[in-house]
Amino acid sequence: MTGPEIDRLIQLLAKLPGLGPRSARRAALHLLKKREALMTPLAQAIGRAAEAIRTCSVCGNLDTTDPCAVCADTRRDAALICVVEDVADLWALERGRVFAGGYHVLGGTLSALDGVGPEDLNIAGLMRRARNGVVREVILATNATVDGQTTAHYLADRLAEIEGIKVSRLAHGVPVGGELDYLDEGTLAAALKARRAM
Amino acid sequence: MTGPEIDRLIQLLAKLPGLGPRSARRAALHLLKKREALMTPLAQAIGRAAEAIRTCSVCGNLDTTDPCAVCADTRRDAALICVVEDVADLWALERGRVFAGGYHVLGGTLSALDGVGPEDLNIAGLMRRARNGVVREVILATNATVDGQTTAHYLADRLAEIEGIKVSRLAHGVPVGGELDYLDEGTLAAALKARRAM
Numbered sequence: 318m319t320g321p322e323i324d325r326l327i328q329l330l331a332k333l334p335g336l337g338p339r340s341a342r343r344a345a346l347h348l349l350k351k352r353e354a355l356m357t358p359l360a361q362a363i364g365r366a367a368e369a370i371r372t373c374s375v376c377g378n379l380d381t382t383d384p385c386a387v388c389a390d391t392r393r394d395a396a397l398i399c400v401v402e403d404v405a406d407l408w409a410l411e412r413g414r415v416f417a418g419g420y421h422v423l424g425g426t427l428s429a430l431d432g433v434g435p436e437d438l439n440i441a442g443l444m445r446r447a448r449n450g451v452v453r454e455v456i457l458a459t460n461a462t463v464d465g466q467t468t469a470h471y472l473a474d475r476l477a478e479i480e481g482i483k484v485s486r487l488a489h490g491v492p493v494g495g496e497l498d499y500l501d502e503g504t505l506a507a508a509l510k511a512r513r514a515m
Numbered sequence: 516m517t518g519p520e521i522d523r524l525i526q527l528l529a530k531l532p533g534l535g536p537r538s539a540r541r542a543a544l545h546l547l548k549k550r551e552a553l554m555t556p557l558a559q560a561i562g563r564a565a566e567a568i569r570t571c572s573v574c575g576n577l578d579t580t581d582p583c584a585v586c587a588d589t590r591r592d593a594a595l596i597c598v599v600e601d602v603a604d605l606w607a608l609e610r611g612r613v614f615a616g617g618y619h620v621l622g623g624t625l626s627a628l629d630g631v632g633p634e635d636l637n638i639a640g641l642m643r644r645a646r647n648g649v650v651r652e653v654i655l656a657t658n659a660t661v662d663g664q665t666t667a668h669y670l671a672d673r674l675a676e677i678e679g680i681k682v683s684r685l686a687h688g689v690p691v692g693g694e695l696d697y698l699d700e701g702t703l704a705a706a707l708k709a710r711r712a713m
Contacts, residue, residue, distance in 0.1 A: 346577070350577070357565050367547075367550050367558060370521070
């Protein structure tokens with residue numbers, strides 16, 4: 318029905334998260350209709366970003382510089398490291414502008430099911446950084462999933478070996494704007510247990 | 516937080532239908548992580564498709580050849596023309612493999628609200644094709660929306676001028692697999708009115 322170039326474009330677009338075969342077709346058609354305004358600029362933008370992208374050798378973030386903009390920013394507190402599973406989590410925290418320390422991207426979680434062990438994650442790098450004499454606190458901000466929490470416990474054990482390092486984790490509780498009626502019992506129990514005086 | 520190349524990539528991805536700012540970020544991150552396997556091939560595929568794409572001078576389809584693969588296919592019945600609003604509709608009918616005639620893409624519908632008149636659509640081309648002596652039937656397959664049906668009525672009036680041309684439209688009724696309980700009254704009324712003997 319269409320040329321091989323279009324079929325190939327649809328196939329590749331369908332590999333993006335959030336786009337299935339149907340929406341990939343719609344996206345391809347949208348691109349084809351906006352050749353000058355969108356299609357050519359997008360091809361260039363992807364090509365340029367692909368060339369420019371680097372993995373930060375300090376924290377594992379993806380950026381166009383190495384060390385990344387976060388690690389290179391001297392106004393940030395180098396004594397604080399926030400450990401996250403994925404670059405997406407780092408970006409989410411940065412969007413919130415709530416944290417002004419450094420990050421460390423693990424690149425996943427420990428998972429017995431998927432055969433992911435400590436050597437598969439960026440843990441050696443974290444231990445090295447935690448021993449550099451500057452770091453005072455490591456905040457474990459892995460996801461509140463079983464694998465995320467297992468990984469946090471494992472890291473807390475490993476970091477306990479290093480003297481003078483405080484290890485903390487994100488608070489559990491009711492999300493801001495959340496309704497109790499829609500929350501699971503685990504969250505409610507955690508929020509109750511961690512209640513604070515008003 | 517990230518380099519300008521990445522910001523630009525996210526901005527352009529967010530312009531694709533089906534991707535908002537949040538999913539564009541996820542898509543960009545997915546691309547950055549799969550640089551060799553997906554990112555570079557996608558940039559090339561978009562670039563190549565942008566270069567190769569043509570609008571068919573006969574029917575208005577988008578393809579890498581002009582006339583398009585549908586118009587160039589001599590096994591198809593040139594006496595039948597199916598009029599659709601958009602290339603996406605043509606692709607949908609072709610996916611169904613239910614029609615073996617030619618198409619004509621209007622490029623939209625008449626719309627008093629949006630100021631779209633007959634001269635803004637590919638109607639002159641349709642009238643020319645309908646007069647070529649080969650065409651025997653024009654099937655109006657515009658959407659079953661107010662604008663789509665208005666356009667169909669307008670085209671039926673125009674085509675009535677040409678002698679020997681049959682004008683038809685798609686049947687209305689219960690979608691295959693559809694449940695009556697979930698259908699609107701308009702569809703139910705149309706399905707009842709167009710009932711057929713079993």
